[in-house]
Amino acid sequence: MLSLKDAQLGAFTFFASALPHDVCGSNGLPLTPNSIKILGRFQILKTITHPRLCQYVDISRGKHERLIVVAEHYESSLEDFQKQGKSVSPEKVLQIAYEVLEGLDFLNKDGLVHRALGPHNVLLDCKGNVKLAKFGLYHMTDHGADVDFPIGYPSYLAPEVIAQGWSHPSDPSHREPPRRSGPKVDVWSLGVLLFELCAGRRLLQSFDTSERLKFILSLGCVDDIVTVVAEEHGCLEVIKELPENVLSLLRKCLTFLPSGRPTPADLLKDPVFQEVSIHYTPFRKPVGLFSSSLRCAHLELPDDISKLCQDDKEDYLAERAIDEVYYLWCLAGGDLEKELTNKGIIQSKPPVCTLPNFILEDGESFGRGRDRSFLLDDTTVTLSLSQLKTRLTDVAGEAYYPLLEDEQSSLPHSNSSNELPAAVTLPLIIRERDTEYQLLRIVLFDRILQAYPYKKNLVWKEARVDIPPLLRGLAWATLLGIEGDIQAKYDSIDKDTPIPTDRQIEVDIPRCHQYDELLSSPQGHVKFRRVLKAWVVSHPDLVYWQGLDSLCAPFLYLNFNNEALAYACMSAFIPKYLYNFFLKDNSHVIQEYLTVFSQLIGFHDPELSNHLNEIGFIPDLYAIPWFLTMFTHVFPLHKIFHLWDTLLLGNSSFPFCIGVAILQQLRDRLLANGFNECILLFSDLPEIDIERCVRESINLFCWTPKSATYRQHAQPVKNMTEPNGFGKAPSYTTTDYQDSPKTDLSREPLKLSELKAEVSPRISAEDLIDLCELTAATHFKTPTKKPRSGKPKVIAVDIRSSEDFNRGHISGSISVPYHTAFGPEGELVPGPATATLQSFRGRVIVVISHAMTRASVFAANLVRLNYPRVCILDGGINKLRATGLLTVPSPQI
């Protein structure tokens, strides 16, 4: 989006028409409210950026189908000329005409028609350049079908528009939908506008609406429309004196029959603009982040670099993009309804005064007159930025231009890094509502994202602090490593040809996150369908499983106007976290996943695990939708965002920890209840405190040895040499266990039945070596960086007989011989070793033995005794023999 510059933010409001009572759609579901349809259709307007058009920023739904649209706004418009009552110079008229046509032509290229051209919708910026406003109204209301008011102003309607008549779908006498208008209707309206400018007065002022329209229609049987209109308004003299090119422009615009009237594109090339057009360079769309063309291709530095930073009294906020400013305005306490109410645009009557008297059984109400407050008043109100500006007075100018390069420098290089620590300690919810903090984050992220992929590592680093909601879509895409010309790839996928999955997709979409306005809009459904189909078609080895729709939802929501990015993100996300989950026969993958999950519950919370196993409440019963959809099926979008902000930073085993964290939040209720209650509880998952869940899952993750979540069906090792040469983001949390190269000390795949038999997870020898910080192990790669909290504390328990133990063991391990460890009741036999074990309760207990079965039984016994964090060394002591790490205790002196 372009930056704010001297523009202002404006808001106007209107009502969508109410739906008839209790009518169902063809699929048996309730009809979508018209306001939601409009909201969905509006979204695309946000992407329409052109110097001659007012940038659309946002739309919001109020009560009772009210919609409020926020857009770029200027106080002055062509109406000002009319108020002055003077005619405008021909040069100025040509300039205005050319600029309006530029805007219209750009709209037409995107398939839009203005239809509501009028003097107060042609705004003028400070330099006197034209900015068209309200050009999206016709599009967002489905050509006027979703509102009760006509679009356009009587004096400016083209004859063919009037001839269509006023028809509305809610009107039973008109069954056909309103006919759509083509680009030429705007040319007529422009003609009327230009005529008014030339004549210096408004047309048809003295007539009432019906007469005005009749007059316009009657122009069909006139030869020279311009002369007739001029005569009618007594300004023939003025018109006659106009230069020939202006007159010919007027004639061309005011051609009665559309076939004779040029389109905006035709007119722009017309010789009448010969002198004007040379002053204008065609607008070039800025290149987005993911495209095949060079982003810097058209970057031009001024000859004198110092000119760039000439004026030091700059308004830094005005240099930010208009949607950022609006976002901050909202954070700083901006309230659209209040602004509009203050200006008297929203006038609501107390509801007690507007109640109907009588309601029939089918819900039709009687006895209420038409409420005047529902009438259209499309005046645009300027939103005052003063509150935001006072809020941001303390933000230094440097904060708007953070330096990214010298990361290591000890100098306080950017304001943000100075201030962040203070704010970072606050809860995320508060940070997301803090105006200054968000400004800093947005500025910083905006800059880093611009530098993607070069600054990929910085994205990871900053994302670990938090991700500003405004830029989440792009930030996620970079975290997922999206690169390349995604649009071309997406375009080349056939999303139209019917496939067998269509039916299922069609059934699932109207049930997926429909509380959300965007996703429940018809536009949302269309986009859902396209992205899902594109994924299904482009992944022939995988199939559509129910749940894929939920998985798609967050990406689609964040990249609503960029299906290609949504598709790319989804395609990158699934192999990373849900590798092979969408196979036609995915049972082995899911079974292994759930078994590992079950082991992790036992690892982190033995008491809960014992209880759940006892009542037979196994993960298969509740956790499949959790993992298959990465929790998108169970949480609302705003919670998913916070969850995934962290999930995307973690590796593919992080979801296990989230699962355990959810269970722990419901711990008390689960422990207190039996099987039936648990099933009921999970059938409709209670509210989960997501911030706590994230915090705890990170904690759990840190306590989990990496190899404990080993899965043989996980994504195989990727090719580590990445083309861009920046390497993986170095982090303990991000590197997958599967990513590290396989050595002798890694875990061996296990049969599912064997895996299922074990209560505790196995860990690999290399993990053990790493965790116990056994030296001399230089031949394998250690993770480069660890979270500051440090590695989990470990105690190795050697359960071989004491002779074996004495013959060689790893240093620091304690000997608890298997045969003597447990009493007949399964309790630990007291002794010095068991006392040590007891005293180290809470540490990760690694059971080491010769035979795996024995270790697994031992571990199971410990879990039964509610020992947390018990795991088994995969392969037993034998694995370690080759490493030379076994030590013989020096004989006691």
Added chain:
Amino acid sequence: MKKNKGKISTTEKEFTFEFRAGKQHYVLTVPLQFPVQENTSDLLGRLKLLHKLPCFVENDLKTALCRFIERETILDYDREAETLLQKLTTKDLDMDRLTDSWAKVYSESTLEHARPEEPSREEDFADVYHELIHSPASDTLLNLEHNYFLSISELISERDMELKKLQERQAVEMDSVMQELGKTLSDQDVNAVASQHFDGQQVLESKWANELKQVTTIQKQEYQEWVLKLHQDLQTPNNSTINEEIKVKPSQLSEASAQMFEEQQLEESFTIHLGAQLKTMHNLRLLRADVLDFCKHRRHGSGGAKLRRLQTALSLYSTSLCGLVLLVDNRVNSYSGIKRDFATVSKECTDFHFPWLEEQLEVVQQVVLYARAQRNSKQREQPEGPKNGGSDDNTKNLERNTSNILPGEFYITRQSNLSEVHIVFHLCVDDNVRSGNITARDPAIMGLRNILKVCCTHDITTITVPLLLVHDMSEEMTIPWCLKRAELVFKCVKGFMMEMVSWDGGISRTVQFLVPQSISEEMFYQLSNMLPQIFRVSSTLTLTSKR
């Protein structure tokens, strides 16, 4: 290709594209549906895939295709527009009707062209009152209201006294007549005396009713004038003479009788979450009370009563109104049963804002007649149109008396003089609700749904619903009957509340379920146990974690 629902007539046109690859010359022809619905770049991708086009023609193809679509679309627009304009010149289209319909819609839907609004006294008063009640003057207002209330109360107790005296006198007279029955007096004479007594009562009652009405009217007028004046005076800052405090008159009535309720009231509150992913929070309350308890003012000027009155007054013109569902029979009046009781209660205090009940009911009667007429004419227009369930016997009923309303229909009255309620939904039910086998499609239940819908559209955030769909218990209402009914209503209301989320975006509401006074305490707790099983009660927040 996307299926066209026959909405817009489509035409097929052929797009041809020629290109050379090496020495070969190729021609690509594609049939296209106009108006073009699909995305051009998608179409392009599909063409490339389908015809295995070489990538070097991609850009040419794209420009050619775009140009073709653009040109053809404009031609279509032009042709369509010109046929329309043609019709105008050939008079196939009536120009007057056309322009009038435009003029009508402009004047009906846009402020710019609408007729200026005539000032509404009711709304002006509403604004003034809302402002005053939210100012320090609210105390004065409430005291004034209370004083008016007391004088009405005195009047009513006087009336009751006089009626009682008359009845006593008549009883004595009747006794003496009865003793003479068969001796000097015949049955006829007794009847004559009885009818005389009845007439006497009627006369007295109507006399009092008139007086009451007169006093109320005067009070209302005085009050409104006073409020407007107060508002004016407050606007001019220096003039604060009117600000003299109005003190609450001590009530001269004995307050012993006023303590009937509250003791027997049982109530239990729940906080629930609705929705699968996004949850909205609502409050539910189960109450055992008389339905009119929500309407009656406590006579003793205790603090609680005043607070409640203030609460009601504050929210009267706000966007959080309180509603009550009253179950009535099919006639719109206030002559019998609960309707009469309600009317009596509503007269205990002057309504300073809205027309009084009888007047409102008269309006409703007219609206009902109008609605019937509308419906009939509509049905005649489209005989094969969708019929609502059981319309056959409905129409039979209707033909008998069009001023009666049907089960599931309801009318709304507005009151400012009730203690906890602003809006009363008079929901029509028939004897069917007493039977044990009503379903979720029953008119009464549908009526509830529509009531909740009105609550959404008119910002009624607290609604009281009779849980068992009856106000009084009778013998056939056994324990299983009660449980079954409660389950049905709970479940239906839950469904409707979930639906409401899509109507209003999930505003938190309070729904009060009311059960009659006469059910046992045990029954009440059975019902209160049932509620959390049907609704998902939110877990209590534990501040101290065990771990």
